[in-house]
Amino acid sequence: MVLAKHLSQRRSVTTQLREHGLRMTRQRRVIADVLQQAGEHLDAPEVLRRARLQLPGLHLATVYRALESLKKLGIIDELDLMHVNGHGHYYEARTSKDHMHFTCQRCRTVFEIQDPLFETLKGQIVSRHGFTLRVARLELGGYCEKCTAKAKVEGKKQAASA
Amino acid sequence: MVLAKHLSQRRSVTTQLREHGLRMTRQRRVIADVLQQAGEHLDAPEVLRRARLQLPGLHLATVYRALESLKKLGIIDELDLMHVNGHGHYYEARTSKDHMHFTCQRCRTVFEIQDPLFETLKGQIVSRHGFTLRVARLELGGYCEKCTAKAKVEGKKQAASA
DNA sequence: TTGCCATCTGCGACCTGTTCGCAACTGAGT
C-alpha cells in the first residue's frame, strides 16, 4: 500500500517534471521521497542528511535546487514556522487537505491544524477576486495551551516578587 | 486629526515599551512613525531610507533592532510576501482589522484582503486548542486576475507554436 | 543499443539579509 502510493506519486512527479522540461534524476527522486515519507516539515540541511543515507555524495546546493523545482510544481510547500529558529525555511510534501501551522513561541512545538473553514475562506477569496491560487500559507504564532498556563504562573511570581 | 492619531499611538508605544523595560528613543519613534505613515509593507532598507530623512545618521542595524522590538510588542507584523523578491522580510504597522496578503507571482503586485471569515477562523482555532494567539499570518500566492488572463493567452500561443 | 545533447550535479566561491561585540551616547528616574 505504502509502496504503491509512493510509486504512483513518483510517476506523477516524473510526469509533472517532464511537462516543465525537467528530468527525474536520482537526486530529485530521493529528495521528493524524503519529504513524502517525513510527513513533517524539514529544513534543507535535514533533507540533505536524510537523502544522503541513500545518496552519499549529494550536495546541499542540489537540495536547494530540487526544493525550488518541487515548490514551483506545487509538490511541496515552503514554511517559515514564525522563524522560531533563525531565518531558515521548512519544507513539506503537499497533501490533499491543506492545513495551517501554529508555532509555540515558548516551547517551539509546531501544531498542524485542519479546519474546513480554511478551505471556505480560500474559496471565497478566489471567487471574489478572480485570483488563481497556487499557494496558501496560514501561519500562527503564540503560546500553546501548556505554555499559556506556565506563562500565567510565571507572571504571578514576577508580580509577587516586584 | 492625523497628528492626533499619531500622538496617541506614540504615547501608547512609549507605554508599551516601558512595560517591557525598553525606552522610547528618537530612533524607535521615527521608525515606528515611518511604518504607521506608510500603511504599506516596507522592507528594512526602505524603512532606513525613509527614516533617514528625519534622522540622517541612522544605521541599518538599529532599524533591525527596532523592528525586532516592535514586532515583539505586537506593534508591527513581519511578512514574507511569498519571497517574490529575494529572501528579505517586510514590515507593517498592525491595524485593528487583521488582513491577508495575496502576492501575484507574475507581476509581483501585493493585494491586501479583508474577510470576516478570517477572524472567525482565528477565533475557532483559539477556542478549540486553547492557544494564546499573538500573530496570524495568511499569505497567498498565485496569479492576480490580470495575470491569470495573460497567462491563458500565452498558454494558447505556446500550444499553437508547438 | 548506442549516440547525442540539453539538463543536471558537485563544488567552491560568492552574495544578501541579518546579527553581534564594543565603546560612546542618551532617556528618564531621582
Place this chain on the structure above:
DNA sequence: ACTCAGTTGCGAACAGGTCGCAGATGGCAA
C-alpha cells in the same frame, strides 16, 4: 544636574541560500 541601564553607530561576522563552471547523466531518436 546626576546617574546608569539601555541604546546607538560602526564594522566585522554570520547564516542561509545562490551561482558559474566543468564534468556527468537522463531519456529521446535512430
